Amino acid sequence: MAASIESLLEEISGVEDPIEELQSLKTALLSIPVSALRDSLSGQRLDVIFSLLNTNERKQVELCVDILERFLIALSPVQVVQNYRVELQGGLTHPNESVKILALTQIGRVVDHPDAVAEVLNNNDILRSMIHCIGEEKMAVAKQAIQSLSKLSHSKPGLDKLFQTDLLKVMKDVMATSDIVRYRFYELVVEISSVSPISLGYCANSSFISQLLGELTGDDVLIRATAIEMVTTLAHSQHGRQYLAQQGIMDKISNMIRGADTDPFSSLYLPGLVKFFGNLAIMDSPQQVLALDTLGLLGSTVEGKQVLQKIGEFGLFLASSGATELRVRSLDAISQLLTLQPEQQTEDLLALTESWFHLLSNQPMDMIRNISTQPFPELHCGALRIFTAIAAQPWGQKLMISTPGFMEFILDRSTGQTKEAKDAKFELVGSLASSSTAAEILGSQHYIRLKTYLREGPYYVSAVAAVSTEGAD
Numbered sequence: 172m173a174a175s176i177e178s179l180l181e182e183i184s185g186v187e188d189p190i191e192e193l194q195s196l197k198t199a200l201l202s203i204p205v206s207a208l209r210d211s212l213s214g215q216r217l218d219v220i221f222s223l224l225n226t227n228e229r230k231q232v233e234l235c236v237d238i239l240e241r242f243l244i245a246l247s248p249v250q251v252v253q254n255y256r257v258e259l260q261g262g263l264t265h266p267n268e269s270v271k272i273l274a275l276t277q278i279g280r281v282v283d284h285p286d287a288v289a290e291v292l293n294n295n296d297i298l299r300s301m302i303h304c305i306g307e308e309k310m311a312v313a314k315q316a317i318q319s320l321s322k323l324s325h326s327k328p329g330l331d332k333l334f335q336t337d338l339l340k341v342m343k344d345v346m347a348t349s350d351i352v353r354y355r356f357y358e359l360v361v362e363i364s365s366v367s368p369i370s371l372g373y374c375a376n377s378s379f380i381s382q383l384l385g386e387l388t389g390d391d392v393l394i395r396a397t398a399i400e401m402v403t404t405l406a407h408s409q410h411g412r413q414y415l416a417q418q419g420i421m422d423k424i425s426n427m428i429r430g431a432d433t434d435p436f437s438s439l440y441l442p443g444l445v446k447f448f449g450n451l452a453i454m455d456s457p458q459q460v461l462a463l464d465t466l467g468l469l470g471s472t473v474e475g476k477q478v479l480q481k482i483g484e485f486g487l488f489l490a491s492s493g494a495t496e497l498r499v500r501s502l503d504a505i506s507q508l509l510t511l512q513p514e515q516q517t518e519d520l521l522a523l524t525e526s527w528f529h530l531l532s533n534q535p536m537d538m539i540r541n542i543s544t545q546p547f548p549e550l551h552c553g554a555l556r557i558f559t560a561i562a563a564q565p566w567g568q569k570l571m572i573s574t575p576g577f578m579e580f581i582l583d584r585s586t587g588q589t590k591e592a593k594d595a596k597f598e599l600v601g602s603l604a605s606s607s608t609a610a611e612i613l614g615s616q617h618y619i620r621l622k623t624y625l626r627e628g629p630y631y632v633s634a635v636a637a638v639s640t641e642g643a644d
Contacts, residue, residue, distance in 0.1 A: 246282035263300035279319030399443035467504030502553030509560040598628035
């Protein structure tokens with residue numbers, strides 16, 4: 172096998188138009204497992220293939236790239252950098268994008284290997300060329316440059332090289348090329364910052380992160396939307412969330428959501444804001460409560476409901492376990508999302524709130540009623556507020572009348588003895604009885620009992636109940 176590859180390489184070096192020979196070599200290489208190829212490469216040089224990259228013949232370049240990819244993946248990163256450092260460096264400035272991507276990919280392998288990385292760290296020209304690749308017109312080249320450079324953050328020498336030498340100025344100079352390139356560097360910075368608190372510190376000290384955070388309130392709404400996306404990625408790590416909280420970013424984004432209804436362009440960046448808080452809502456962090464409050468407030472408006480529908484984030488509110496305070500906030504957020512005033516009850520919005528309610532569980536009525544029977548007044552009232560929200564909507568009334576024992580549960584004054592619980596139950600009955608569709612859907616008997624409950628007031632105690640209480644004393 173080694174002999175056939177060697178003979179093919181010799182054939183290629185001796186012909187003027189090597190397309191056919193290159194194709195034969197590529198076919199031969201693809202038929203050999205990488206492990207076997209590794210053994211057959213011993214002592215062979217690929218100079219002839221690298222030299223054939225110096226042409227304007229696109230087909231020839233593409234074949235050479237395919238061949239080199241197969242050869243180089245069979246070599247260890249140490250072998251690659253020791254034998255082909257100069258060739259890879261040249262590939263970074265090649266006019267063909269596939270050659271640049273090949274070089275960046277292989278250098279990424281080298282940077283990621285502890286025994287090989289020094290060869291790159293000690294070569295400023297390679298690093299400078301990699302940074303310039305982020306400013307390339309072709310997005311695929313820039314993406315690979317970001318991926319390979321970000322691997323430098325895995326070691327302190329790598330971080331020192333990027334952020335504490337003249338390469339920092341190179342990054343800032345290339346970054347200033349255009350809005351698009353600037354955001355590619357933000358992507359690199361966020362990628363590096365996410366690795367560890369130490370790497371985040373390097374990025375923060377170099378002013379990259381403060382520059383990114385400043386974009387959140389810029390005049391250009393499209394840039395603002397992109398910045399929100401970057402900050403959301405930064406919030407995926409615990410140390411990232413902690414840093415953002417220290418910088419007051421949670422409150423700033425919360426205020427942006429609260430003020431979105433006064434900004435005619437908010438539809439461009441509001442989904443990003445919602446995703447930011449959506450990520451916080453599903454993570455075990457001190458910002459969960461703020462996230463749920465903010466998203467619940469957004470969901471209280473028709474526009475907010477439509478945004479949440481578009482990005483499919485309703486499931487973020489389903490905190491069925493955890494601290495009582497978190498569960499209460501979750502219930503309150505759900506009730507705000509499910510609430511529709513009579514004038515808002517279009518066919519589409521009613522279908523939306525009904526579909527959201529059924530996302531709560533397979534048996535949402537039973538689930539919410541079970542929460543209301545737990546020995547925590549806050550949870551009891553929170554559950555009742557969800558029933559109050561759906562009580563004003565025809566689909567909610569149909570669920571209530573078809574759920575065995577539910578109407579008796581509503582009219583039972585013995586459950587929930589605190590003032591807050593009695594007020595919450597009274598509000599639920601009022602929401603149901605005041606709906607224009609309640610009498611028809613619930614039937615006259617239930618409707619009359621609801622009206623009687625309202626007339627008697629929230630704190631009414633029947634004579635029988637009063638006598639029973641006295642007897643118990």
